[in-house]
Amino acid sequence: xxxxxxxxAALLAxxxxxxxxxxxxxxxxxxxxxxxxxxxxxxxxxxxDAIARIIQKxxxxxxxxxxxxxNVGGAGGMIAAARAARAEPDGYTILLHQVALAAGVSLYxxxxxxxxxxxxxxxxxxxxxxxxxxxxxxxxxxxxxxxxWAKEPGRTVKIGHAGIGSYGHISGVLIAQELGWKATQVPxxxxxxxxxxxxxxxxxxxxxSAIQAAPFVxxxxxKTYAIIGRRRFPGMPDVPTLGELGYKKLDIDFWHMILAPxxxxxxxxxxxNTALRTALADATVQKTFAEGGMxxxxxxxxxxxxxxxxxxxxIKLWHDVITANEIAAQ
Numbered sequence: 001x002x003x004x005x006x007x008x009a010a011l012l013a014x015x016x017x018x019x020x021x022x023x024x025x026x027x028x029x030x031x032x033x034x035x036x037x038x039x040x041x042x043x044x045x046x047x048x049d050a051i052a053r054i055i056q057k058x059x060x061x062x063x064x065x066x067x068x069x070x071n072v073g074g075a076g077g078m079i080a081a082a083r084a085a086r087a088e089p090d091g092y093t094i095l096l097h098q099v100a101l102a103a104g105v106s107l108y109x110x111x112x113x114x115x116x117x118x119x120x121x122x123x124x125x126x127x128x129x130x131x132x133x134x135x136x137x138x139x140x141x142x143x144x145x146x147x148x149w150a151k152e153p154g155r156t157v158k159i160g161h162a163g164i165g166s167y168g169h170i171s172g173v174l175i176a177q178e179l180g181w182k183a184t185q186v187p188x189x190x191x192x193x194x195x196x197x198x199x200x201x202x203x204x205x206x207x208x209s210a211i212q213a214a215p216f217v218x219x220x221x222x223k224t225y226a227i228i229g230r231r232r233f234p235g236m237p238d239v240p241t242l243g244e245l246g247y248k249k250l251d252i253d254f255w256h257m258i259l260a261p262x263x264x265x266x267x268x269x270x271x272x273n274t275a276l277r278t279a280l281a282d283a284t285v286q287k288t289f290a291e292g293g294m295x296x297x298x299x300x301x302x303x304x305x306x307x308x309x310x311x312x313x314x315i316k317l318w319h320d321v322i323t324a325n326e327i328a329a330q
Contacts, residue, residue: 041077121307211293
């Protein structure tokens, strides 16, 4: 009896210290006892939806409950985020989101939620490396030649992207800024049309995923000058990152993380984090991610605290880029 009371008191103390709200220790102890909804902020068929489907079954196995994937698209992923922020903080509604959550804070200044205060990050899922690529017809053959070519008198480079506010757009703006390029950003209605014009030489560069660029590099239709990411892409081991080339601010990743509403009891956050780690350790998940060009975070970065820190850093990074360049969502 004494041990049971002590455990309940410890759970209550953990809830008060970590969430700032009184939680139900009994509820935390029995979690989960019904299906969990995983909100995906984009329609079916996209990369974020695919990631949700890949980890769905391993999460179900670890948690012992059904995971219901629900696609809630709109407003650049902000509609799903708003719904998650307003959800009951009981662990039964969680959100899979990506870089757009951090950028959306500045792209959509009238959001109904605070991306830092209204979420309890559960953990980081993966990153996807991008490439700084140009058409085969582009004169430079390596990064050093590229810098020289791009800064020739009167040169304005054309950077294609998948639309205003997309990752390709904001990362392209940051790249031009850090490399000292005079650039024109060329928007398209999606990554597909942008790639078509990149291949034909209608634009000079694009920030496209490494897995998407790889076959075109192999066939000689694209030149890749650098990896945009904190780590080299295994499929192009000889291509350095922009950080390795001396541009540390361009050590940026296209990441995914899972979040719960703020106020979710810490024992439940920990349970979900453990389940996520277990899912990511699954051999099939790792193989599927690797084949799709996705890389897991190091074990020391798989904590809720690391996810929270990354989200705060990314909000600051993209706020500076978006406001300095007066980018507005359309």
